[in-house]
Amino acid sequence: MYKEIENWYEPVDSLSKFNSVTEMTRWESGFLCGLLKKFRPHKILEVGVAGGGTSVIIRKALEMLGLDDSMHYSGDLSEKYYRKRDEGLVTGFQYDVACERNLISEGNHKLYIGNYLPEYIEDIGGEIDFVILDTVHSAPGELLDLLVVLPYLSETAIIVFHDLATDHQNHYRQTVSINKCLFDSLDGEKYFNICGNDIDRDMLYGYSDIGGVVISNRENCIRDLFSMFGLPWAYMPSDKELDIYRKKYACFYDAKYIEMFDLIVKVQRHTWKHNSLEGKRRLITEFKRKISEKKIYLFGNGKRGRKLYHFIEMIGGHIEGWCVSDEYKTEKQENGLPVYTLQELGTLKEEKLIIVATTFLNIIDDIENSGIEYYIPNPFIINQSSLYDNL
Ligand SMILES: C[S@@+](CC[C@H](N)C(=O)[O-])C[C@H]1O[C@@H](n2cnc3c(N)ncnc32)[C@H](O)[C@@H]1O
Known part of the structure; x- marks a missing residue:
């Protein structure tokens, strides 16, 4: 069914003391390194860098494999590290830190930040034989x-997709992983491990979050990939972004594909406009209804909880109190409201609803086991509450 890869942990574990933030788990990085070991690439392109933790691991693997001549290109749209924009960290900063600490040598590495791939791919050139796509995960995304x-790939290139299982791991997601759609739809040899006991955090029942494809019939794939633009888009790229991509496609693909692209963009604009007005209005109305029926307690008094608190107050709702895990129990009030554990909350004789403001799956299990009714807000609501971040 799939080709399996023996995970290669040496490069990953040799960096375990380096305080790096890769968005891949040890298992996933081990899988990626296993692919690097098998394919021994000469030209690697990584799109979606974040802090640069994965770039460091790739570099380490190349060193251990003696692939000193291999070129390694990384690209990211954001100049600032997207998870900590306020802290002045630049995208890929961990690569420099790892070099300064002599954990890796600089190697043939080039980082492109602040641009879309069509704007720098020509600089990288053809015969790319190893690609990692790890950016948005929602359509149109990757x-x-x-x-x-595609036109820059070598005949035997492998394309690695991350976050294939993200829709199951992150319960605030509402969209389907475009990487999963791409991995499944491409015709070719697929690398994906059906795991036994060798599993780690985030992995549900050993279901892997990463896989690779060596495309076998590129011509056929092109038609289906253009058609896939017709999936509902989770976000509407700017006119500028769409224009940059369209111009690049027009350099390589037949006019009939460009016509299809133009048609689908029109359809997406229509759908997006409709969704953004009616659909979102409906989501807020539904949330307002939900918080008006019972006594409301917010589970989680971290950043997300505080944002939701302000949002709920702003839309006319009322919070009775906070609920936290036992270890966060405090006698102090927060925003003038009492803080309960699940057990304490269970003893209150009233019709109540917990609004969940935590992303930890084990906590949601605890809430479920408590028997108290709970509600996980739609990602759009979470997004809206971000507007109240600084209150
Ligand atoms: C999931 S993170 C990447 C994680 C990284 N591969 C790792 O393993 O640590 C997604 C990154 O994609 C970037 N990104 C989002 N849209 C992009 C685009 N169109 N082109 C390039 N990078 C993009 C974000 O700025 C962010 O740094």
Whole structure:
């Protein structure tokens, strides 16, 4: 069914003391390194860098494999490290830190930040034989970049997709992983491990979050990839972004594909406009209804909880109190409201509803086991509450 790869942990574990933040788990990084070991690439392209933790691991693997001549290109749209924009960290900063600490040598590495892939792919050139797509995970997302990179691939190139299982791991997601769609739809040899006991955090029942494809019939794939733009888009790229991608596609693909692209963009604009007005209005109305029926307690008094608190107050709702895990129990009030544990909350004789403001799956299990009714807000609501971040 799939080709399996023996995970290669040496590069990952040799960096375990380095305080790096890769968005791949040890298992996933081990899988990635296993692919690097098998394919021994000469030209690697990584799109989606974040802090640069994965770039460091790739570099370490190349060193251990003696692939000193291999070129390693990384690209990211954001100049600032997207998870900590306020802290002045630049995207990929961990690569420099790892070099300064002599954990890796600089190698043939080039980082492109602040641009879309079509704007720098020509600089990288052809015969790319190893690609990692790890950016948005929601349509159109990585589909835009896959069609850009296809003409630059070597015959035997492997494309690695991360976050195939993200829709199951992150319960605030509402969209389908575009990487999962791409991995499944491409015709070719697929690398994906059906795991036994060798599993780690985030992995549900050993279901892997990462896989690779060596495309076997590129011509057929092109038609289906353009058609895949017709999936509902989770966000509407700017006119500028769409224009940059369209111009690049027009350099390589037949006019009939460009016509299809134009048609689908029109359809997406229509749907997006409709969704953004009616659909979102409906989501807020539904949330307001939910918080008006019972006594409301917010589970989690971290950043997300505080944002939701302000949002609920702003839309006319009322919070009775906070609920936290036992270890966070405090006698102090927060925002003038009492803080309960699940057990304490269970003893209150009233119709109540917990609004969940935590992302930890084990905590949601605890809430479920408590028997108290709970509600996980829609990602759009969470997004809205971000507007109240600084209150
Ligand atoms: C999931 S993180 C990447 C994680 C990284 N591969 C790792 O393993 O540590 C996603 C990154 O994609 C970047 N990104 C989002 N859209 C992008 C695009 N169109 N092109 C390039 N990078 C993009 C974000 O700025 C962010 O740094």
